Amino acid sequence: MLTEDLAATVSPQIRTELPGPLARDVIERDRRVVSPALGRVYPLVVGRAAGMWVEDVDGNRFLDLNAGIAVDATGHCHPEVVAAIEDQSRSLLHYCSSDFHVPVYTELCERLAAASPMSDEVNVYLGNSGTEAVEAALKLARYATGRPNIVAFYGSFHGRTAGSLSLTASKGKYRSGFGVAMPGVYHAPYAGSDGSTGAAYIESVLFRHVTEPGDVAAIVVEPIQGEGGYLVPPDGWLADLRNLCDRHGILLVADEVQSGVGRTGSMWAIDPSGVEPDMMCVGKGLASGLPLSALVSRNRHSTWGTGKHGSTFGGNPVACAAAVATLDLVEGSLMANAAKVGSHLLDRLRGLVGTEQLITRVRGRGLMIGIEFVDGETAHEVEQAAFREGMLVLTCGERTVRMAPPLIITEEQADLSVELLSRACGRIGGGASPR
Numbered sequence: 001m002l003t004e005d006l007a008a009t010v011s012p013q014i015r016t017e018l019p020g021p022l023a024r025d026v027i028e029r030d031r032r033v034v035s036p037a038l039g040r041v042y043p044l045v046v047g048r049a050a051g052m053w054v055e056d057v058d059g060n061r062f063l064d065l066n067a068g069i070a071v072d073a074t075g076h077c078h079p080e081v082v083a084a085i086e087d088q089s090r091s092l093l094h095y096c097s098s099d100f101h102v103p104v105y106t107e108l109c110e111r112l113a114a115a116s117p118m119s120d121e122v123n124v125y126l127g128n129s130g131t132e133a134v135e136a137a138l139k140l141a142r143y144a145t146g147r148p149n150i151v152a153f154y155g156s157f158h159g160r161t162a163g164s165l166s167l168t169a170s171k172g173k174y175r176s177g178f179g180v181a182m183p184g185v186y187h188a189p190y191a192g193s194d195g196s197t198g199a200a201y202i203e204s205v206l207f208r209h210v211t212e213p214g215d216v217a218a219i220v221v222e223p224i225q226g227e228g229g230y231l232v233p234p235d236g237w238l239a240d241l242r243n244l245c246d247r248h249g250i251l252l253v254a255d256e257v258q259s260g261v262g263r264t265g266s267m268w269a270i271d272p273s274g275v276e277p278d279m280m281c282v283g284k285g286l287a288s289g290l291p292l293s294a295l296v297s298r299n300r301h302s303t304w305g306t307g308k309h310g311s312t313f314g315g316n317p318v319a320c321a322a323a324v325a326t327l328d329l330v331e332g333s334l335m336a337n338a339a340k341v342g343s344h345l346l347d348r349l350r351g352l353v354g355t356e357q358l359i360t361r362v363r364g365r366g367l368m369i370g371i372e373f374v375d376g377e378t379a380h381e382v383e384q385a386a387f388r389e390g391m392l393v394l395t396c397g398e399r400t401v402r403m404a405p406p407l408i409i410t411e412e413q414a415d416l417s418v419e420l421l422s423r424a425c426g427r428i429g430g431g432a433s434p435r
């Protein structure tokens, strides 16, 4: 179905009760057959989507500040991405790039290598999801260093497969009931926590009490913490980690799965710090919605040989073609748009602090923005109320609502999102702060 009309929507359209009759039918069928492990945030049943707009199966239209959780970087069904997918799918759907050469796989790896934040030579491994990129990083870091231990951060999210889950430390429920996590993983407080954090904590607590640095293969860090609350570390915090790694021969792994591919107004969230990681994990926005991830690694650390890692589907040609088209768009104009509209949106949202009594703080960079509320319950209620106002947002951290829209968002749409957020606050009893 053509989606131009949907892309041209100017304001949310809520035509039915939510969920509407067709949505209720899907939800009921879904409840019977879909794994109970999946938690649905609100009763949104997506029918189609274009640009900044999502239409549910009943024809209700929502402004999308989620982008399918920071995935639909170029907006929904961007014509150039769709054309690349169509072209590629007419010539080759699959041929297992772990065993054979596929030109578009090579092309994407060239593009990622050229865009990497490392100044020396790198190579690229492609997987299907963020967690696969993290798993690859864990294996390679241990293999390359011959060391067993890994340091990650409280609040972090790196995935839910057995290895990455051992690093994930955002919510206890992700781990509980699954037995012992991967041994040798230690956590430090992320920037912004009370007391000592980052390199200082690792050195004074972890290296002193639980692991000597010579046993640590890697420190894995989100340059801006995502699920943990869209936390931006202060200047120098990442550089201190780099310094610590250099002193002890530890590899620094940047998990850019959520923050990468132009979202923060630079190609990678680590870029403004000037810090070069040894490895970088990429996912989510890379292929505008098709499943694809990447581990970018310095050549000097890629000591593993043939057969040490691989995947049947990783680097699927259609996903690679979507990624090449995505990088064209992001490098062409969308990264700059993320910087420009992101700073406009941040300013507008910061203007609400002090006037909207429920909002305590706004932080972020580019189009990775966290709006902190007085408590977690309020953040949750705002998320739900925003849905009813026709805007899709998601909570993160303890009491934060995140905005991670497609990078195509305009200033007018950013202004609209601020208006919808204010209305959502109004719905749950927010409003002007008492003076």
Ligand SMILES: Cc1ncc(COP(=O)(O)O)c(C=O)c1O
Pocket (backbone or CB within 6 Å): 129, 130, 131, 132, 134, 157, 158, 159, 160, 222, 226, 227, 255, 256, 257, 258, 259, 283, 284
């Ligand atoms: C920083 C980060 N790393 C890894 C992952 C895992 O990615 P996936 O869900 O594609 O496995 C996520 C997902 O939210 C993430 O935000």
